Every structure is written in C-alpha cells, then in structure tokens.
Amino acid sequence: MTQPLPPEFLDIATGLLQTPATIAPKYFYDARGSALFEEITRLPEYYPTRTENAIMATHAQAMAQAIGPGGTVIELGAGNCQKARALCECIQARHYVAVDISEAFMREAVAGMRAAFPALPIDAVVADITTGWALPAHVPKGQRLVFYPGSSIGNFDPPQAQALLSSMRGVLGMEGALLIGVDLVKDTAVLNAAYDDAAGVTAAFNRNMLDHVSRLIGADFDARQWLHRAFFNAAQSRIEMHLEAAQDVDVTWLGGARHFAQGERIHTENSYKYRVNDFVALLRQAGFAQTQVWMDAQQWFAVVLARP
Numbered sequence: 001m002t003q004p005l006p007p008e009f010l011d012i013a014t015g016l017l018q019t020p021a022t023i024a025p026k027y028f029y030d031a032r033g034s035a036l037f038e039e040i041t042r043l044p045e046y047y048p049t050r051t052e053n054a055i056m057a058t059h060a061q062a063m064a065q066a067i068g069p070g071g072t073v074i075e076l077g078a079g080n081c082q083k084a085r086a087l088c089e090c091i092q093a094r095h096y097v098a099v100d101i102s103e104a105f106m107r108e109a110v111a112g113m114r115a116a117f118p119a120l121p122i123d124a125v126v127a128d129i130t131t132g133w134a135l136p137a138h139v140p141k142g143q144r145l146v147f148y149p150g151s152s153i154g155n156f157d158p159p160q161a162q163a164l165l166s167s168m169r170g171v172l173g174m175e176g177a178l179l180i181g182v183d184l185v186k187d188t189a190v191l192n193a194a195y196d197d198a199a200g201v202t203a204a205f206n207r208n209m210l211d212h213v214s215r216l217i218g219a220d221f222d223a224r225q226w227l228h229r230a231f232f233n234a235a236q237s238r239i240e241m242h243l244e245a246a247q248d249v250d251v252t253w254l255g256g257a258r259h260f261a262q263g264e265r266i267h268t269e270n271s272y273k274y275r276v277n278d279f280v281a282l283l284r285q286a287g288f289a290q291t292q293v294w295m296d297a298q299q300w301f302a303v304v305l306a307r308p
C-alpha cells in the first residue's frame with residue numbers, strides 16, 4: 001500500500017505540477033543545505049554576508065544607541081546565529097530567541113551561542129515563519145527586537161514581503177523594533193556572480209533541494225540530471241534561481257508524477273533587490289512609520305531599523 005503524501009508538504013506537489021514548476025526556497029534548508037549556505041557566505045563572490053557584517057560593525061554604536069539596551073532579540077531565519085552574537089553583545093540583550101526551519105543545524109548553532117553567552121537566557125524555536133508560529137510564553141513581552149538579517153526578505157515578492165513584515169509587527173508590539181538586512185540593486189555582473197560562483201557551491205546548494213524534497217515527499221529526483229541556472233531579471237528586480245532538466249526526466253512522488261522535457265525548469269528562488277527608498281516605502285505600507293538606514297560606502301546593502 002502506498003503511503004499518503006504528508007499534508008504539510010502538499011505545497012511541494014502542487015508546485016511541481018505547475019508550469020513552470022516551482023519549489024519554495026524554504027526547502028533549500030535541510031542540514032546539508034544550511035551547511036552549504038554557510039559555505040556560500042564565505043565565497044569571494046558572495047558579498048551580502050560580508051557587507052552586512054561590515055555595516056553592523058561600523059555602525060554598532062549608533063545602532064545600539066537607537067535600539068536601546070537590555071531588550072529581547074528574536075532572530076528570524078537565524079542560521080548559524082553568527083550575526084546575533086555581535087548584536088546581543090552590543091545591546092546587552094537580556095534574552096535571545098533563534099527561530100529557524102532547519103532544526104539540526106539551528107540546534108547546533110544555538111548550543112554554540114549558549115556556550116558563548118552562558119548568562120543569557122536562550123530559546124530555540126523550530127518554525128516556518130511563513131505559516132502560523134508562536135514564541136514560548138516565557139519570552140518577555142517588552143522591548144522586543146525582531147532581527148531579520150541576510151536579506152531573506154528578498155525571497156518574497158513585494159506583496160508577500162509586506163504581509164510578512166506586518167506579521168512581524170505583531171511579534172514586536174508597539175514598543176519594539178525591527179532590524180532588517182536588505183540587498184540593494186547593483187551592477188548585474190556582481191549580482192549574477194554572487195548566485196553562480198566559480199567553485200559551484202551555489203549550484204550544489206540549489207541541487208541539494210531535490211534530495212531534500214525527495215525525502216519529504218518520497219520523490220525519485222536524481223540531482224545529477226539538473227543544471228543550476230541563476231540570473232538577474234532586471235524587469236522584476238530580482239535574482240532568479242532555477243534547476244533545468246539536462247535531459248528528459250520522469251519524476252514520481254507519493255501520489256503524483258511529472259515528465260520534464262530537456263530544458264524545462266523548476267523555479268527555486270527569487271531574491272528581490274531593492275532601491276532603498278522603495279524598501280522604506282514597503283516598511284511604511286507594513287505599518288513601520290519610523291526608519292533609520294545604515295549602508296556601506298558602495299550602497300550595496302542596507303540595514304534598517306524600523307518602528308511601528
């Protein structure tokens with residue numbers, strides 16, 4: 001008897017049956033995907049992590065002053081928690097909560113965070129921030145700082161991003177703030193190289209999604225039959241990542257199947273690049289009336305502090 005498709009992964013089957021097929025970028029992140037992403041952040045072509053870290057280091061004092069001391073840092077898509085280390089130190093946080101979908105990788109990162117900050121209360125919440133999720137009841141309600149670095153907001157189209165930002169307002173309350181990293185429009189060659197590195201790590205990251213999805217929905221993808229494609233779509237102001245069938249491919253999963261002709265693609269990621277004024281306008285539409293922006297000298301990346 002065939003097992004039914006787990007209902008929480010119905011969106012994967014639905015996306016695979018669309019034309020063009022899609023898989024949501026949250027499925028990049030099993031333990032291997034998270035480790036590959038960490039490797040990407042160290043690549044010479046991948047400027048966002050380096051640039052965001054440099055902005056936060058350069059403006060640490062101004063940011064600490066604007067945020068105020070002693071709050072609770074709630075980091076969404078925490079990954080390896082590296083960026084939170086400097087932030088928690090600089091604002092003398094009194095509580096830290098890491099939220100991430102990639103359980104094993106986050107638990108290890110949080111263990112490292114606990115070792116580095118033995119006196120700081122720390123929680124790890126395994127959750128998909130695009131669906132209903134909740135903080136543990138004991139997390140202090142006052143002075144919350146939602147921290148969403150890495151330009152992950154770029155994975156959502158502007159209406160979805162606005163909805164997600166509005167939902168963050170609910171988490172931080174009226175006296176809290178949001179500190180968010182956003183990647184900015186820049187030279188196309190710089191953007192393309194950041195998502196298609198010479199060493200092929202981003203290609204491995206993209207293909208790994210097929211192994212992850214195969215486990216989740218009982219599919220028989222063979223990642224070796226798929227090519228990594230990444231390019232800047234200027235009309236939409238976004239990097240697109242796709243997996244392209246290198247040959248005709250038949251894929252089956254629990255309760256479904258699809259034929260992909262050679263050259264057909266699965267759209268795996270969008271990463272929207274903003275002009276800083278457009279992002280501030282998006283924050284306004286999401287109910288954040290006050291904003292402060294810090295950027296690097298080349299204006300490649302912005303870190304924005306926003307309050308309701």
Ligand SMILES: C[S@@+](CC[C@H](N)C(=O)[O-])C[C@H]1O[C@@H](n2cnc3c(N)ncnc32)[C@H](O)[C@@H]1O
Nearest residue numbers: 026029077078079100101102127128129149150
């Ligand atoms: C681009 S990485 C950024 C990691 C880290 N914050 C940084 O700035 O380097 C995105 C992170 O968000 C997590 N993530 C992706 N989609 C998510 C979702 N829907 N809910 C919760 N976490 C998610 C991934 O597991 C990953 O750790």
